[in-house]
Amino acid sequence: xxxxxxxxxxxxxxxxxxxxxxxxxxxxxxxxxxxxxxxxxxxxxxxxxxxxxxxxxxxxxxxxxxxxxxxxxxxxxxxxxxxxxxxxxxxxxxxxxxxxxxxxxxxxxxxxxxxxxxxxxxxxxxxxxxxxxxxxxxxxxxxxxxxxxxxxxxxxxxxxxxxxxxxxxxxxxxxxxxxxxxxxxxxxxxxxxxxxxxxxxxxxxxxxxxxxxxxxxxxxxxxxxxxxxxxxxxxxxxxxxxxxxxxxxxxxxxxxxxxxxxxxxxxxxxxxxxxxxxxxxxxxxxxxxxxxxxxxxxxxxxxxxxxxxxxxxxxxxxxxxxxxxxxxxxxx
Amino acid sequence: xxxxxxxxxxxxxxxxxxxxxxxxxxxxxxxxxxxxxxxxxxxxxxxxxxxxxxxxxxxxxxxxxxxxxxxxxxxxxxxxxxxxxxxxxxxxxxxxxxxxxxxxxxxxxxxxxxxxxxxxxxxxxxxxxxxxxxxxxxxxxxxxxxxxxxxxxxxxxxxxxxxxxxxxxxxxxxxxxxxxxxxxxxxxxxxxxxxxxxxxxxxxxxxxxxxxxxxxxxxxxxxxxxxxxxxxxxxxxxxxxxxxxxxxxxxxxxxxxxxxxxxxxxxxxxxxxxxxxxxxxxxxxxxxxxxxxxxxxxxxxxxxxxxxxxxxxxxxxxxxxxxxxxxxxxxxxxxxxxxxxxxxxxxxxxx
Numbered sequence: 055x056x057x058x059x060x061x062x063x064x065x066x067x068x069x070x071x072x073x074x075x076x077x078x079x080x081x082x083x084x085x086x087x088x089x090x091x092x093x094x095x096x097x098x099x100x101x102x103x104x105x106x107x108x109x110x111x112x113x114x115x116x117x118x119x120x121x122x123x124x125x126x127x128x129x130x131x132x133x134x135x136x137x138x139x140x141x142x143x144x145x146x147x148x149x150x151x152x153x154x155x156x157x158x159x160x161x162x163x164x165x166x167x168x169x170x171x172x173x174x175x176x177x178x179x180x181x182x183x184x185x186x187x188x189x190x191x192x193x194x195x196x197x198x199x200x201x202x203x204x205x206x207x208x209x210x211x212x213x214x215x216x217x218x219x220x221x222x223x224x225x226x227x228x229x230x231x232x233x234x235x236x237x238x239x240x241x242x243x244x245x246x247x248x249x250x251x252x253x254x255x256x257x258x259x260x261x262x263x264x265x266x267x268x269x270x271x272x273x274x275x276x277x278x279x280x281x282x283x284x285x286x287x288x289x290x291x292x293x294x295x296x297x298x299x300x301x302x303x304x305x306x307x308x309x310x311x312x313x314x315x316x317x318x319x320x321x322x323x324x325x326x327x328x329x330x331x332x333x334x335x336x337x338x339x340x341x342x343x344x345x346x347x348x349x350x351x352x353x354x355x356x357x358x359x360x361x362x363x364x365x366x367x368x369x370x371x372x373x374x375x376x377x378x379x380x381x382x383x384x385x386x
Numbered sequence: 387x388x389x390x391x392x393x394x395x396x397x398x399x400x401x402x403x404x405x406x407x408x409x410x411x412x413x414x415x416x417x418x419x420x421x422x423x424x425x426x427x428x429x430x431x432x433x434x435x436x437x438x439x440x441x442x443x444x445x446x447x448x449x450x451x452x453x454x455x456x457x458x459x460x461x462x463x464x465x466x467x468x469x470x471x472x473x474x475x476x477x478x479x480x481x482x483x484x485x486x487x488x489x490x491x492x493x494x495x496x497x498x499x500x501x502x503x504x505x506x507x508x509x510x511x512x513x514x515x516x517x518x519x520x521x522x523x524x525x526x527x528x529x530x531x532x533x534x535x536x537x538x539x540x541x542x543x544x545x546x547x548x549x550x551x552x553x554x555x556x557x558x559x560x561x562x563x564x565x566x567x568x569x570x571x572x573x574x575x576x577x578x579x580x581x582x583x584x585x586x587x588x589x590x591x592x593x594x595x596x597x598x599x600x601x602x603x604x605x606x607x608x609x610x611x612x613x614x615x616x617x618x619x620x621x622x623x624x625x626x627x628x629x630x631x632x633x634x635x636x637x638x639x640x641x642x643x644x645x646x647x648x649x650x651x652x653x654x655x656x657x658x659x660x661x662x663x664x665x666x667x668x669x670x671x672x673x674x675x676x677x678x679x680x681x682x683x684x685x686x687x688x689x690x691x692x693x694x695x696x697x698x699x700x701x702x703x704x705x706x707x708x709x710x711x712x713x714x715x716x717x718x719x720x721x722x723x724x725x726x727x728x729x730x731x732x733x734x735x736x737x
Contacts, residue, residue: 084477085456087449090422090429092411098419102478109479112487129417134479134490137540172542200638206589234637240590243579247588275626275636283579317622358660359625 065097068104073117079103080110098128109138114145123156130164136173150181158190165194171203175210184215192224199228200237209244218249233267236276243283252287258297260284265301272305278314282321291329293322293336303335313353316344320363327370338371393668395701396676397708400694401438403679404429407691408446420494422476423457426450427500428695434507434719435698437710447508454501456480459493461519469538471516471523473501492538493523495550502557507722512729517558524551525563532565532572533586544585545576549598553716556605559730566606573599574611580636581619593627593634596620597647600654601715609654621657624648628661631669641683642673642693645700650714653703663704670697 068074081103084091094102105125108118122139126132143153157174164170178184187207194204212218222245228238242260250256264281268274285292293299299322305315319340326336345364349357407429411418418425430450433439442450457474461467464485472493474480483491498520505512527534527547534547548569555564575587576599582591583599600620603609612620627633632644645666652658672685674697680689681697699717702709711720718726 080481082477083480085453087452088477089408089446089450089453090411090426091409092415092419092422093413094416094419095413098413098416106479106481109487109490110481110483112484129419131417132420132478133537133541134420134539138490140540168542172540175542176540200635202585202590202592206585209588236636236638237590240578244588279580279636286579355628355630355662355665356625356660358662359621359657362660 062097067097067100068121069100074104077104077107077111077113080106082106101125101128105135105138109134114142116146118142119146119148126160126169130160130167131169133169133172136169140173140176150177153177154181154186158186161190161194165197165201166203168203171207175207178211184211184217187211188217188220188224195228199232199235202237205237205241209241212244213248218245221245221249229267233271234274234276236279239276239280243280246284252284254289257284257288261288261295261297265297268301268305272310273312273314275314278318282318291325292318293325293329293331299335311347311352313348313356316348316352320344323367338367338374341367342371393671395671395706395708396674396679397436399676399679400674400681400698401433401436401441401679403689403694404432404436404691405441408442408450420475420478421497423454423473423497423504424475424500425691426454427504428691430504431507431718431722432691432695432698434722435695435702435710435712437708439507439721442508451505451508451510454505455514457497457501458515459491459523460516462488468519468522469526471519472498472537489539493520494537495524495527495534495547495554496536498523499550499553499557502554503716503718503722506557506726506729507718509725511732515558517560520554521558521560521563523563524554527551528563528565528568530568532568532570534569545573545583545595545598546585548572549602552602552605556716557726559733561606564606566608569602569606570608570611573603574616577616577620580623581616582623582635583620590635591623593624593632593644593647593651596624597651600651601717604654604715617655621652621655621660624652624655625657625661628666630665631673632666639684640669642670642681642700643683643696645670646696646703646717649700649703650712650717653714658703666704667701667706670701673697 069079101121101124104121108121119139119142122135122142125135143150154177157170157177160170161174178187188211191204191208194201212221225238225242225245228235229242246252246256246260261281261284264277264284267277268281282292285295285298288295302315302319306319323336323338323341326332327338342364345360345367349360349364353360407425430442433441454473457477457480459470459472459474461471462485470489470492472495475494475497479491481491526538528551529535529543533543533545534551535541535543536547551564555561573583576584578584578591580591583596584591585595603611627644627648629640631640631642632648633640634644634647649658652661670681673683674681675689681694682689683693698709699712702712703714713720713723716723
C-alpha cells in the first residue's frame with residue numbers, strides 16, 4: 055500500500071484537528087546526515103508526527119487507536135505501529151471481533167505483508183477462536199494459491215487447534231484446479247503427516263492418487279517429489295513397491311522421457327545398489343545410461359549435474375567389476 | 387563464459403542507479419519507511435560489487451556511517467538492560483521513550499545484519515559498535531524451537547532471522563547469543579520431503595529460506611550435521627530450480643533474485659558449477675533497465691534496489707566480468723570480508 059496522501063482532498067491533517075490540539079507533534083529526528091531519505095507526503099509526515107507523540111506520552115485512547123489505523127494504512131509494514139495498536143486493544147478492552155474484521159480487510163488489501171498476518175495470529179491466540187481462519191486463508195488462496203503467508207497461517211491454525219478434518223478435500227480441489235501447484239502438494243503431505251498418518255493402506259492410497267495425477271501430467275516436478283516423499287514411508291522403499299516400479303517402467307516403455315521420471319528411476323537404482331538388491335531394471339548400468347541420456351538429450355541445462363551423478367555410478371560399477379573379476383579369479 | 391556473444395551489463399547505469407537511491411527516494415516508497423537501512427545496504431554493497439565503491443565520496447561515506455551509528459540502540463542507561471540492542475531500520479521511532487515504553491525503540495535483526503555489512507563495506511572499524519550489547523540483543527530473540535524473531539516488540543519468527551542472527555554473531559565473532567545446537571535442530575526440522583528447506587517445519591521448501599538455512603549452517607560450521615542423503619537431495623532440489631534463470635519453488639516463475647538465493651546455496655554446497663551459467667546470465671541480463679539502470683524480477687517490469695543488488699550478486703557468483711567476488715554466506719564482497727578478517731584478528735589480539 056503506497057502513500058496516497060497527495061490525492062486525498064477531503065483529508066484533514068492531524069495538526070488541523072481541534073480534538074488533537076492538546077498534543078504536540080514529534081517530528082522525525084533523522085540526525086545531521088541522513089541518507090536514503092524518503093520524500094514522504096505531508097499526510098504521512100503529519101500522521102507519524104502524531105504517532106510519535108502518542109508513543110512518547112504513552113497515550114492509551116480511542117483516538118490513538120484510530121491514529122494507528124491511519125498510520126498502518128500509510129505503511130502496513132510498520133511493526134511498531136501494529137505492536138502499539140495491540141497494546142491499545144488490550145488497554146482499552148476493545149472488542150476483538152471488530153478487530154478481526156478490520157484485519158481481514160487489511161489482509162485482502164495487502165495479502166503478502168508479514169506484519170498483518172502476525173497481527174491476525176496474535177488476535178486468534180487471544181481469542182482462542184480459529185473459526186474464521188480456514189475461510190480467511192481459503193479466500194486468500196483463491197486469489198493466489200501459492201501465497202506463502204496464507205499457507206503459513208493456515209498450517210499454524212490447523213496444528214494449534216487440530217482443524218484437519220476437511221483439509222484433504224480442500225487440497226484435492228486445489229490440485230484438481232492446478233496439478234502443478236506445489237504448495238497444494240506440500241499441504242497434502244502436511245495433512246498426511248499430522249492427521250491421517252502413514253499406515254500401509256494410506257501409503258498405498260497416496261501412491262495411487264499421485265500416479266493418477268502423473269498419468270495426467272507427466273512432466274510435473276511437484277507430483278514426482280510428492281511420490282518420492284510418500285515412498286519414504288513405504289517399508290519397501292522407493293524401488294520395492296511393484297505398483298510404482300511397474301508404473302515407471304510402463305511410462306518409460308511408452309517413450310516418456312520426462313527428466314523427473316528418469317531421475318526417479320535413477321534414485322531407484324541408487325537405492326537398489328545400497329540395499330544390495332540390484333536387478334534387471336535397477337542397477338548401476340541403467341543409472342549410467344539414464345544419466346547420459348539426461349545430460350545429452352532430455353535435460354541438457356543440467357548436463358554437468360547429471361555427469362556428476364553419472365560419475366558416482368561409474369565408481370560403483372568399477373568397484374563391482376573389480377569384485378566380480380576377483381571372484382572369477384578365485385573360482386578359476 | 388564468453389561475454390562478447392551476449393548483451394552487456396549496463397555497468398555505469400547501475401552505479402548511477404544506486405547513487406540515486408542513496409540520496410532521496412520518492413513518496414511511493416513510503417512503505418519502506420522502517421527498512422531504509424536495507425535500501426542503503428543494497429546500494430552501498432551493490433556499488434561495491436560493481437567495483438564502484440569509490441563513487442561514494444569520503445564525505446558521503448562518513449555521512450552514511452554516522453547515520454548507521456545513529457540507529458544503534460544502546461543499553462538502557464538506568465538498568466543496563468541490553469535486550470533492546472541492535473540497529474533500527476530508520477529513525478521513525480528513534481525518539482526518547484519512558485522506561486516502560488523503551489521496548490518500542492528496539493533493534494531489528496535484519497537491520498543489525500545489513501547495518502554491519504554496510505559499515506564493513508565502507509571500511510569502518512566497528513569501534514563504535516557495542517559488541518556485547520548487540521550479542522545480548524541477538525540472544526533474547528531466539529525462541530525455544532531454535533528460530534529467531536526480528537525484534538523484541540511483536541514480530542514473527544522464522545528462518546530469515548535465524549540467518550540474520552548467524553551473520554551478526556559471525557561478524558561480531560561471538561556466538562554466545564546464538565544457540566547453535568537449537569538453531570541447527572530447527573533447520574534440520576525445516577527440511578521438506580523434497581529436500582528443500584522451508585521458512586519453518588512442514589511449510590513448502592523455498593529458495594530464499596533454503597539459502598538462509600544453508601548459509602547459517604556454513605557460518606556456524608554445522609554443514610556436517612546434514613546427512614549425505616540430505617546434501618545430495620539439496621543439490622538435486624537446488625539444481626532443479628534452474629529453468630533459464632532460477633525459480634524459488636517448483637512450478638513458480640523464474641525471478642532474478644533466485645540467481646543469488648539459489649546460486650549462493652549451490653555455491654555453499656560447492657555445486658554451482660554444475661548449473662548452466664550462460665542461460666542464467668542471459669536471463670538476469672534481460673531483466674536490467676539499460677537506460678536508467680537497475681534490475682527487476684522479470685524482463686520489462688519495474689526495477690527495485692533489492693533485485694538490482696541480488697541480480698548483480700548472482701552474476702558475480704558466476705564470474706561476470708567487472709564485478710567483485712561475493713562471499714556467498716555473508717553476502718558481502720570478498721574485499722569487505724577481508725577487512726572483517728583483519729578486525730577479527732585485532733579483536734582476538736586484544737583479548
